[in-house]
Every structure is written in structure tokens, then in C-alpha cells.
Amino acid sequence: MSERVREKLNILADAAKYDVSCSSSGSNRKNNNKGLGDTGGGICHTYTEDGRCVSLLKILLTNFCIYDCAYCVTRKSNDIKRAAFTVQEVVDLTMNFYRRNYIEGLFLSSGIFKNADYTMERLVQVAKKLRTEHKFNGYIHLKSIPGASDELMHEAGLYADRLSINIEIPTESGLKLLAPEKNRKDMIAPMNYLKEEIIAKKEEKRLFKKAPMFAPAGQSTQMIIGAGKETDRDIMYTADKFYRGFQLKRVYYSGYVPISNDSRLPGLGSSVPMVRENRLYQTDWLMRFYGFNVRELLNDANPHLDLEIDPKLGWALRNLNCFPIDINKADLHLILRVPGIGMQSAHKIISARKFHKLSWEHLKKIGVALNRAKYFIICNSNEMERRDLTETKIRQFILAGSESKYLKNSIQQLSLF
Amino acid sequence: MVTLLYDKTWQGLLTAIFDIYDRKFSLASIDYTERFQPDVFAKHVEVITDDIKASRVMAGLQRKASAEAVKNIYAAFLSELPGIENTILAYARLILSSNQSIEHAYGHSAVLKVSQVARMVHREKHRMEAFIRFKLTSDNLFYAAIEPDFNVIPLILTHFRRRYADQRWLIYDLKRKYGIYYNLLTVEEITIDFNQNAGEATTNVFHEDEDLYQTLWKDYFKSVNIGARKNTRLHLRHVPKRYWKHLTEKLL
Ligand code: SF4
Secondary structure, three states: OHHHHHHHHHHHHHOOOOOOOOOOEOOOOOOOOOOEOOOEOOOOOEEOOOOOEEOEEEEEOEOOOOOOOOOOOOOOOOOOOOOEOOHHHHHHHHHHHHHOOOOOEEEEEOOOOOOHHHHHHHHHHHHHHHHHHOOEOOEEEEEOOOOOOHHHHHHHHHHOOEEEOOOEOOOHHHHHHHOOOOOHHHHHHHHHHHHHHHHHHHHHHHHOOOOOOOOOOOEEEEEEEOOOOOOHHHHHHHHHHHHHHHOOOEEEEEEOOOOOOOOOOOOOOOOOOHHHHHHHHHHHHHHHHOOOOHHHHOOOOOOOOOOOOOHHHHHHHHOHHHOOEEOOOOOHHHHOOOOOOOHHHHHHHHHHOOOOOOOHHHHHHHOOOHHHHOOOEEOOOOOOOOOOOOHHHHHHHHHHHOHHHHHHHHHHHHHHO | OEEEEEOOOHHHHHHHHHHHHHOOOOOEEEEEOOOOOOOOOOEEEEOOOOHHHHHHHHHHHHHHOOHHHHHHHHHHHHOOOOOHHHHHHHHHHHHHHOOOOOOOOOOOHHHHHHHHHHHHHHHHHHHHHHHOOOEEEOOOOEEEEEOOOOOOHHHHHHHHHHHOOOOOEEEEEOOOOEEEEEOOOOEEEEOOOHHHHHHHHOOOOEOOOHHHHHHHHHHHHHHOOOHHHOOHHHHHHHOOHHHHHHOHHHOO
16 A cells, blocks of 8 residues: 555655645644644744745645645646545554654645545544544544535534634636636635634533634634735735634745746746735735734735835834834834834843933944834934934835845745734 | 751752741851861851751742743753852852842843853753753663763753653763663652673663664764765764763764
8 A cells, every 4th residue: 555655645745845834833722532642833844945835734635626726736737646535544654644743633624526525534533533532632624625514614623623614716706717617706605614612612611611722723714925916915805804704813925936828817937026015914914913914015006016125114114203202202113113122122122221211332232223113113212313314215225225135035934923 | 157957959059048037147158968078166056957948948949030041040050160059158148138120130140140050051051952862771761871061861861851752761870870661651860880780781681673773774874964065163062072972872
């Protein structure tokens, strides 16, 4: 059996790698039944040669698919080798990899064969077998199949830690162009169902400790970046809608890796938009943790993020009238808006300034990137930026002072997240 | 100046600290027996490890310092860095003599050092939790050899006991020549005489499936790579070369 399994694994891992989500945290399953495994920390057991964390066995159950989405290697019309695992093979691989401390768990996705429910049923069977027959308490992420029934989604939620449906194409018009057989409604229906269930089950769990867990690590989705013609505004407005409407835990952005010469898509050999991808993640961060409204960062006047500078700096330059901010007096939410001050530094500033007024020296020690921050703040010092600088000038100064760093950043960017 | 010689155990170190207080040595340093270079001019005394003395020092530290600080002292001890005993002694003295919390008083070199070393040790702990690779032997034991920078076995024990509760496993530190073995009920410390077993060890030590799963894992590691995104520098920062020796996916 071994050669056959090897071949299947090569095919089905290769086809799954374009899904960038690899998080194994956010769940807290304990090994109380003297079974195998637990979840919690989300350990990266190794890293790919491009520096991405490997914590899950990420595979497709099969790469047979009845659909023909242009951006996907698995599409029906693509001339590639096809394979399908049996339920038992996936279970064995997961158990054996987990027992050797290779992985935190399984991320199982699939091409759609026959129909949505038929496929979803098999994904659920894998999870069910692992949990009930093998007492497996490691992490399970199941991809939900668009159009799957509520009953199957319910079962999936009982066994999986996280469920996801990938939106893939940020706009409906893009989807129509690149995946004409698919529709947004089929993707949204299971998401909606899960959202309601997760809320209800959480409530239940609060009242009865013994109530079963239901997708404790929540839902996530992924969008492909740069396959269609969407603007950054389109992408982030969609992300914002999903965060709010469906209480998603994470939205992932995956730079399109060219896989075909379809004229609707960037051709083979065009580069992966990695800097853009990074700017989108930064924007996502600013929305979720720094108190920015997506409309402040992207709007009709600014439909695209600036690739040269980070989105917070971009916003600050467009809103110079909000600055300078007095580091020794301003509220946390204002300090968080200063370019060059991250979450940690902002909190350190708040606690340190209780003891003494902060000067440039203090800020530097705290870890503030003064080369950017200095144009936007005042602190306890006589040396201030007094020149009345314009947006363009500040931008020039900052870029000139950190040119090499920005280049480096574009290579290192993935380490940020 | 008097040098106290202890047996390199945690209890021994705590006993040494007890003795220093008990015998009112104001100028003392701590070293361990194997490393100590006798010096005709210096006085040295042997510490006899004593659990009661040790637990009294522990209780004293716990009363005056946070659990976090005590955990850091222990982690620093596990670093086995030359001279760390004296840093710990200085830190303990600060804690025991002060009426307020000094844990964040990084102006004191001992406080700073202990927190820095503890951070290094904890990083190594996390690395081992990630990088340990078990191999299944023919008698159904999951075996992993490690050579960590610091003595982190005591810190990773709980994680592995909880996670791998339904399989027998053995984690062995080749550098420090001891390991921990879980027999499905408890974890015990063991040492192995590898030479003695060498004769039979050459054939069929590993389970018949072991090769297959190692191969599958290596294949998997290769196929998750996206060539278009290669970034070797970042890769090396996450997985420094010295760990490769025991990483299945890094062996050819
Ligand atoms: S349905 Fe999914 S697997 Fe099938 S072609 Fe579309 S994106 Fe690929």
C-alpha cells in the first residue's frame, strides 16, 4: 500500500498548499479521556523553506472536482493527476503523524465530487472517526463545502475545532467571471448557519459545563489576492463585512500564485503579490486591534493601499491635522494611531508615563520606531520637529531614511504574521 | 571567601543557599564538585543536599516573590551556564532581603541576568516541544533523541505526558545522558547504557511502519513548499541548523 499512499499524499498535499491558513490555536481541547493529544498553544512543528509555519497536516481528501474555477489547480479542465484518499487513509496518516510529534492536527479540504453533501459527508466521517474511535483530541480544521446541508454542518461542528469556507474571490462580479458555476449564496448559507450555532452552543456551554463543544476555534475564510481586478478597498470591505456579519475569527489573504495561462488571470511567470498581501494583513490588523474603521484606511479617494509605506503611516499622512499627539497625555486609542508605535509600545507608554514624563530617550528604549513616529508626536523634550512639513516631505524623509529596511521588509514580511 | 560545592541538583543548590544563610557566610560562591578547581588558598565546604533545607528556602522565595519569578529562577538554573549559581544566589539574596517586589528592578544585574537566561531557556523548551520527533520502535515505544542547548527535560515533561497519554514514549537527552520514560501511567527518569545494547540494536530496532511514515513526512514537507515564495533566511531563523540533526524532515 505504501507506494500508492505516497503518491496520493504528494498529489493531495501539493493541491492543498495554496490555502494559507495554518493556525492551530484558538481551541482548548483537553486530553481528559486518556486518548491522544490536546490543543491550545498552536505549535509550529517546522517551517517551509519560504518560512511559513507548518503545524497541520494539510491535505485534500480528493482533487477530483466537478467545478472549473479558473484560479484553482484542481479545476476540472486542468490536465493533472487525480487521486483520492479513503477515509481510513486520512485517519491513519493523521494519527501516525501526530503520534510522532510532526503535527498539531489535521486540516482537511476537498475538491467537490458528485455533489456538496456527498463530499462533506466524507470530510465529516474522517473527523468523527478520529474523535470517537481513536479518542483524538488534536486540532481538526475542516473546509466546509459550499452548499452542504445544515445537518452535515452541524455534525462537522461537533467534531472539528475550526470550519472554514473560502470566499476566494472578493467580489461577486469577479466570482462570476472566474467561477461562473459557483455562487456566493451557497458559500454564505453554511457560514450563516455556523454563526448561529456557534453562538447558541456557546450560550449552552455557559449554562451546562457538560454541553458538547461546537467548533471552539470558530470560522475563518480566505481570499485570493490579485487573481481578479479587485481593488484593495473591495477586498477589505468584504473582509470587514465578514468579520462583522459572521464573526469570523480570521480572514486570510493569499497572493495569487499563477497556475495557468487563462487570459482572465495573470499569466504564468507573473510574480506573487507578496508586498500587497502583507499590506492587506497590516490593514486587517489595524481594523481588528488598533481601532481603525476600514473606511478611514480605504475609500473612494484611496481605493488601493500604498505599497511603499504601511497603511497606518499612509493614513497619518493624509490626516496630518490629527497630529501631533502628546505622548504624555493622549489616550491609548490615539497613541495607537501613531505610525511607528505598535501595540506593545503603546501599552508600555501608558504604564511608564505614570512614573515620569517620557522623552525621546525613553520612547526609544520602549521600542518606538522614532524615525517614523517623530513627525507625529510631542514628548518631554525641547528638540521637536518644528518645521511645518508637508505630507510629501515627511514621506520623502521617512522613505529616504529607511530605504534598505523597506526592501528587507518585503522579503521578511511573512514573519509578521 | 568560601566556595560551597553542591551536587548540581536543584535541591542541592537550594540547600547551598540555606547553608550560606545558616552559617552566615557573607562572601560565598557556589560551584559544583566536578567543575571545581581546588585552590590551596580558598576555603571550600561540601554541601550535603537536604530536602528539608531546600524546601525552607523554596518557601521563603515563594513567600516573597511571585510564582513567575520562582519559575524563572528554576529555568535559569536549568541553563547550566557557568556561574549561574552565583547569579541565582545574588538574586535570592535580593528577594529575601527586600520588603518590596524587586522582580522588575532590572537595574540589578542579577535580576536582569536571571530574566534574560530564563527567556532563553523557555525558548529552548518551546523549540523542543516543536522539534522532538518520535520514532516507533519494534516494541511499540515512541523514542526521541534530543540534544538541547539547555537542560529542558524537566520543563517539557508535563506537556508530553498530557499530550501523549495513550502511547509509551521515551525522550532521551544525549548530551546530558538521561531521559524520561512514560509507561502509560507515570513518567520516570532513566539512563541508558547504549554500548551494552549496541550489538542487537543494529537490526530491526524500529517498527516496520516507521520508515514509511518518515518518508511520508519528508514527502509532505517537500510538497508544502511554494517555490515561488522561497525565503531561506527566514527559514533558518525559525529552524536553526543545529536542530536539523534530529529533524526527520531535514534528513536526506
Ligand atoms: S470547487 Fe474548489 S476545488 Fe473545485 S475547482 Fe473550484 S476552488 Fe477548486
